[in-house]
Amino acid sequence: MNSRNYIKIELPSRSVNEGIARAAIACFAAQLDPTLEELGDIKTAVSEAVTNAIVHAYPDSIGRICLRGRIMTSGELEISVRDWGKGMEDVEKARTPLFTTGGPERSGMGFTIMESFMDKLRVRSKPGKGTTVVMRRTLEKRRED
Amino acid sequence: MEIRAKESGGRLTLYFSGELDHHAAKEVMRRAEDLLDRYMPLDCTLELSGLSFMDSSGVAVILRLYKRLLNTGGRIWLENPQEQPLRVLDISGIERLVKITTTAKERGR
Numbered sequence A: 001m002n003s004r005n006y007i008k009i010e011l012p013s014r015s016v017n018e019g020i021a022r023a024a025i026a027c028f029a030a031q032l033d034p035t036l037e038e039l040g041d042i043k044t045a046v047s048e049a050v051t052n053a054i055v056h057a058y059p060d061s062i063g064r065i066c067l068r069g070r071i072m073t074s075g076e077l078e079i080s081v082r083d084w085g086k087g088m089e090d091v092e093k094a095r096t097p098l099f100t101t102g103g104p105e106r107s108g109m110g111f112t113i114m115e116s117f118m119d120k121l122r123v124r125s126k127p128g129k130g131t132t133v134v135m136r137r138t139l140e141k142r143r144e145d
Numbered sequence B: 001m002e003i004r005a006k007e008s009g010g011r012l013t014l015y016f017s018g019e020l021d022h023h024a025a026k027e028v029m030r031r032a033e034d035l036l037d038r039y040m041p042l043d044c045t046l047e048l049s050g051l052s053f054m055d056s057s058g059v060a061v062i063l064r065l066y067k068r069l070l071n072t073g074g075r076i077w078l079e080n081p082q083e084q085p086l087r088v089l090d091i092s093g094i095e096r097l098v099k100i101t102t103t104a105k106e107r108g109r
Ligand SMILES: Nc1ncnc2c1ncn2[C@@H]1O[C@H](COP(=O)(O)OP(=O)(O)OP(=O)(O)O)[C@@H](O)[C@H]1O
Pocket: A048, A052, A053, A056, A057, A083, A085, A086, A087, A088, A094, A095, A099, A100, A101, A102, A105, A106, A107, A108, A109, A110, A111, A112, A131, B056, B057, B060
């Protein structure tokens, strides 16, 4: 096993779960003793990924979202958000800043925020099958284990 | 998420508190639009010191309020965002359209 600890949560795609997902990952990340800024960045990235699953993957239904947090042996924090919804034709295009298929309620900034607040972002998607977003962030070492 | 309003001399201040995400956005938009209709301000300040979290859905709310005020010849300001909302606002580039002022300490970086 290449992780030191993990958490796995399944959530229905209801908007009330956006805050719950943020809180759960913040709670899990706390064992790495993150700074307030790091915690803010992580919560923001999770919020973007989970909101995307709620808004874009399941636009007219309630579907399943799997949220996972992992602490790698390297000490890196990995977060993944998976859905089995609509999926995307062109992931590269979707990741372009300001690209959105949403209306005036969306600003097309979700992926840009995930990219700049985390160290790595990987997106896998298939139309009709779903999407998996995997993000990693190395937290600054502040104390010895 | 909560909004309180204070009006003086044609200037409306909306105090945002709590977390502004997609879940809260619709209700915040409805409430803010009601207040704009009621007071019809020229200038509107969004006082954000009580806002503990905001993501891209919050940026979209602010942009919509900005456009709405622009249509009636008004202007909008953001005041005293905490660290996390400020980082999101910075990345969004919204500052080209909406001024952000901090009365407390100097803005870091
Ligand atoms: N989980 C997903 N399932 C299907 N499509 C998605 C998913 N996540 C993102 N997309 C697509 O990628 C586009 C870009 O996503 P991004 O988060 O960058 O912007 P947005 O969600 O449109 O706006 P914002 O995040 O600023 O509210 C979306 O408009 C949507 O078309």
